[in-house]
Amino acid sequence: MASGHTATREKHARELRVWDLPTRLFHWALVAAVAVAILSAELDMLSIHMLAGETVLVLVLFRLVWGVVGSQTARFADFVRGPRTVLDYLRRSSVGGEAAFTLGHNPLGAMMVVVLLLVLLVQAGSGLFTSDDILVDGPLVPLVSGAVVSTLSTLHRTLANGIFVLVGLHVAAVFFYLLVKRDNLIRPMVTGRKRVPSRFAAPEPRRAPAMLALAILAASAGLVFLVLRAAA
Ligand code: HEM
Numbered sequence: 001m002a003s004g005h006t007a008t009r010e011k012h013a014r015e016l017r018v019w020d021l022p023t024r025l026f027h028w029a030l031v032a033a034v035a036v037a038i039l040s041a042e043l044d045m046l047s048i049h050m051l052a053g054e055t056v057l058v059l060v061l062f063r064l065v066w067g068v069v070g071s072q073t074a075r076f077a078d079f080v081r082g083p084r085t086v087l088d089y090l091r092r093s094s095v096g097g098e099a100a101f102t103l104g105h106n107p108l109g110a111m112m113v114v115v116l117l118l119v120l121l122v123q124a125g126s127g128l129f130t131s132d133d134i135l136v137d138g139p140l141v142p143l144v145s146g147a148v149v150s151t152l153s154t155l156h157r158t159l160a161n162g163i164f165v166l167v168g169l170h171v172a173a174v175f176f177y178l179l180v181k182r183d184n185l186i187r188p189m190v191t192g193r194k195r196v197p198s199r200f201a202a203p204e205p206r207r208a209p210a211m212l213a214l215a216i217l218a219a220s221a222g223l224v225f226l227v228l229r230a231a232a
Contacts, residue, residue, distance in 0.1 A: 020071040025093060
């Protein structure tokens with residue numbers, strides 16, 4: 001049974017829509033595409049691997065643009081913060097309770113988001129220039145010298161380990177919030193809605209039109225398609 005304090009807090013808590021549909025669809029599509037890319041690489045199914053990697057590229061390009069023109073909580077300007085704010089967040093979080101509540105990504109999670117997006121961009125981009133030196137070449141290999149192919153192939157193989165580490169850290173952090181801090185970040189990334197403490201007087205975050213997201217996704221897919229075709 002909830003304590004009096006918890007019951008009062010829950011009675012006064014509101015739910016706000018913090019994550020728009022495009023950001024949520026992006027996230028779970030990215031999880032699927034990265035998982036397929038990793039599994040197919042392990043199983044040596046390289047045509048599937050390349051398709052999954054190109055999908056990651058389209059998704060990340062979409063997210064980078066959505067981070068500039070998209071909904072309020074999806075914008076980098078809304079969540080990317082300097083080291084001082086991250087330290088302040090850590091201090092407030094160690095106090096516990098609602099002192100460190102943030103509507104969108106918290107300043108520490110935001111750092112992870114930016115690193116993940118950049119690393120996935122480099123990983124998917126370098127894959128286009130990667131060769132297995134036997135049978136399979138990435139689609140842009142014919143455009144560059146052997147030395148560039150060799151460097152980018154090494155980068156692509158090395159960074160794959162980095163992605164394991166980053167994804168592991170990311171998922172561990174989400175479960176740390178769930179199990180230790182009793183803060184379920186997963187539900188909002190599924191439903192879009194987050195419980196907001198009553199003292200937090202902010203209005204519902206502004207949402208950008210879904211049609212804009214579709215247009216950006218189409219443009220990102222078109223760009224990747226044109227680049228791949230140019231090399232064919
Ligand atoms: C391949 C695996 C994964 C990748 C590459 C990945 C990547 C990302 C990225 C880029 C974001 C930022 C979303 C945005 O602002 O657009 C994010 C946020 C998030 N991810 Fe993942 N993710 C992965 C797996 C997972 C899994 C398995 C879970 C849950 C069990 C999860 C839960 C979350 C949550 C809850 C957030 C929002 C955190 C917050 O509220 O600040 N992710 N992830």
